[in-house]
Every structure is written in structure tokens, then in C-alpha cells.
Amino acid sequence: MTTRTVTCEPQNFRRVLSSMCTEPHPLARQAASRFLATNPGDPTTYRTVSKLESEVVERLGEVTGQSDVEGYIASGGTEANIQAVRAARDFHDVNDPNVVVPEHAHFSFHKAADVLDVELRTVPLTERLVADVDAVAAATDRDTVLVAGVAGSTEYGRVDPIPKLADLAAAVDAFTHVDAAWGGFYLPFTEYDWNFADAAVDTLTIDPHKLGQAAVPAGGFLTQSRKIMDTLAVETPYLESTSQATLTGTRSGAGVASAVAVLRELWPDGYREQFETSMSDAEWLADALSNRGFDVVEPTLPLVAASVSERLFERLRKRGWRLSRTANGELRIVCMPHVTRELLESFVETIDELR
Structure with a gap:
């Protein structure tokens, strides 16, 4: 009997910015x-x-x-x-x-x-x-x-x-x-x-x-x-x-x-630390986008929404960034635990390159 294994790998989270799921602990x-x-x-x-x-x-x-x-x-x-x-x-x-x-x-x-x-x-x-x-x-x-x-x-x-x-x-x-x-x-x-x-x-x-x-x-x-x-x-x-x-x-x-x-x-200290980190990252991203002239919805939890053009949105997706929109059409970024400051800095650098 021949044993076969699944050789494909699951998608990584390196450029996933739209999901409300994250890497399990x-x-x-x-x-x-x-x-x-x-x-x-x-x-x-x-x-x-x-x-x-x-x-x-x-x-x-x-x-x-x-x-x-x-x-x-x-x-x-x-x-x-x-x-x-x-x-x-x-x-x-x-x-x-x-x-x-x-x-x-x-x-x-x-x-x-x-x-x-x-x-x-x-x-x-x-x-x-x-x-x-x-x-x-x-x-x-x-x-x-x-x-x-x-x-x-x-x-x-x-x-x-x-x-x-x-x-x-x-x-x-x-x-x-x-x-x-x-x-x-x-x-x-x-x-x-x-x-x-x-x-x-x-x-x-x-x-x-x-x-x-x-x-x-x-x-x-x-x-x-x-x-x-x-x-x-x-x-x-x-x-x-x-x-x-x-x-x-x-x-x-x-x-x-x-x-x-x-x-x-x-619970509770680990979640508190992650919240503080993610909230700080969301505020950093909101400021970075606002400073570049985008209209940003002020984050109250670690989620950032900003108005970007359809052209820029599609170009970002073609670069491999996994993104989604709100019902009103804004770019939507969820600062989950896998979304680090380094990842967000790379994302903003891509925006600067593609604008």
C-alpha cells in the first residue's frame, strides 16, 4: 500500500491585512x-x-x-x-x-x-x-x-x-x-x-x-x-x-x-499586552495614511479604514497584499496579532511606491 502525503502548504499570513483570524498561538x-x-x-x-x-x-x-x-x-x-x-x-x-x-x-x-x-x-x-x-x-x-x-x-x-x-x-x-x-x-x-x-x-x-x-x-x-x-x-x-x-x-x-x-x-496579561501593541500600531497606521492625504476613519479598536482610489487598491492587491473594503468603499486594515509594525511599515512603503 502506497502512502501519499499532502505536499501543498497553507497560505501564510505575511501580507494578510483584511482577516479577523490570525496565526494560532x-x-x-x-x-x-x-x-x-x-x-x-x-x-x-x-x-x-x-x-x-x-x-x-x-x-x-x-x-x-x-x-x-x-x-x-x-x-x-x-x-x-x-x-x-x-x-x-x-x-x-x-x-x-x-x-x-x-x-x-x-x-x-x-x-x-x-x-x-x-x-x-x-x-x-x-x-x-x-x-x-x-x-x-x-x-x-x-x-x-x-x-x-x-x-x-x-x-x-x-x-x-x-x-x-x-x-x-x-x-x-x-x-x-x-x-x-x-x-x-x-x-x-x-x-x-x-x-x-x-x-x-x-x-x-x-x-x-x-x-x-x-x-x-x-x-x-x-x-x-x-x-x-x-x-x-x-x-x-x-x-x-x-x-x-x-x-x-x-x-x-x-x-x-x-x-x-x-x-x-x-488571559488577562497576554491579551492586554497584545491589545496595547495592536492599538498603537493601528494609530500609527492611521497617522501614516492621514499624513499622506488619505481620509481616515479614526480607529477606536485596532481596525483602520481609509479612502483610497480603486487604482491604488487594485495595484496593492497585485503586489500580494490581502485587502478588503468596507461597504462604503474604504480600504480596511485589521491589526490582528500577526500584523506587526514592521509589516505595516512595509505596506506603507508599497503605497508610497505605487501612488
């Missing part, structure tokens, strides 16, 4: 490789990885301001956001459920609305690129089951006024959901009000495989309520465990183990 890689064949979707059979999942949920609770939380490690922010909508729809007894989200909400909410057959009401942002509270209030009614806010938007890194959104949700007896998939690992080191300790948040998304530096897939769905997890649960008659609250069945033990390993290593 070395300890995350090691842990993931040891748990490749385990399935936390059947926790009674795979007891070791089940214990690790309980640990990572508890640790994510510490990150998000409440150690006593329920939840699980999901495939990513999309699954967690869908689960938030699903829980809200099933928990509330209304005929025509609707979900209210700000304009910069992740596209996973559109998927959720389609799959779950709920009305999605999208409201505008303020000039500061955060949810317009008055517009959210006008969009809610007795059939609203969920009001969602974003803590670290994917285009500009903005944080919505979560306590005010939670008050609006409570006024119509709806759930409050916070999508902190990207920003959740840096926000503890800011002055923003965004988590369970800051507002009456029912569900929250936070992804260890983004700024947490865990291996993919390792998203996170959290709630303070056992009732919400029970709402999501279905019977699993052929498994050793009797019920399952997750959206997918079989899940990656690799993601769970990697998240535990990196949280043990980096």
Missing part, C-alpha cells in the same frame, strides 16, 4: 492536534473534552464580566448569532417575531432571519458609526424578540451603546444580544460598556479563534440563563448524552482544547 496548535478525533457534541462519551469545554466557557465568562455563564464552543460567530436569534424566537410566544439590529450588524443576522423565518429590522447608525438608539426604539414593538448590538464592528471596530439597547429591549420584553465575536478579547482593556457586567445582556458571541488566538473553529456562544440553553435543547436518542443545545451535532474537540490552552496562557 503555538500552545493552541499543540492542544488542537491532540484533540482532533474528539467530539464535544457527545459529551457523555467524550468526557475529557467535555470538561475542557466547561472550563473554556467559564473562562470566557471571566472575559465577558460574568464567571457564572452557560454556553458552548461553536463553529464561529455566525453560528452563535444564529443561536441567539433562535433562542429569542423560541422563548417568546409571538406570532410574527422580529429582530432589530443596527446597520453594521454582521451578515450572519441576515442568514439567521432567512433560516429561522423571522423579520429582520435594520436601523441606521449615527455619525459616530454606532447604533442610533432613537431609531432602534422606533423599530421595536410587541413582536420584537431580540435587540442586537455590536461590540467591535467588522468594518470600523465600533462599539454600540449596549446598556441603552438593553433598556430598549427590556421595555418590549425582548432579549438583548451582543455580538463581540471579534472585539471581545480586547474590550476588557477599554472603558466601553459592552458585557454581562455592564448591562442586562441575555446572550453574547465571542470568538476565541479571532483575537483569542485559538485554532479554527472555536467560536463562542454564552448566556447567563439555563432557561435559554434549555430552549435550544433537542433530544438525542442515539447518543450517550440525552440532549443537545448546540446548532451543529459533531463539533471540533480541537477548537475546544486550543481555546483552553490559549486562555490559560494569555
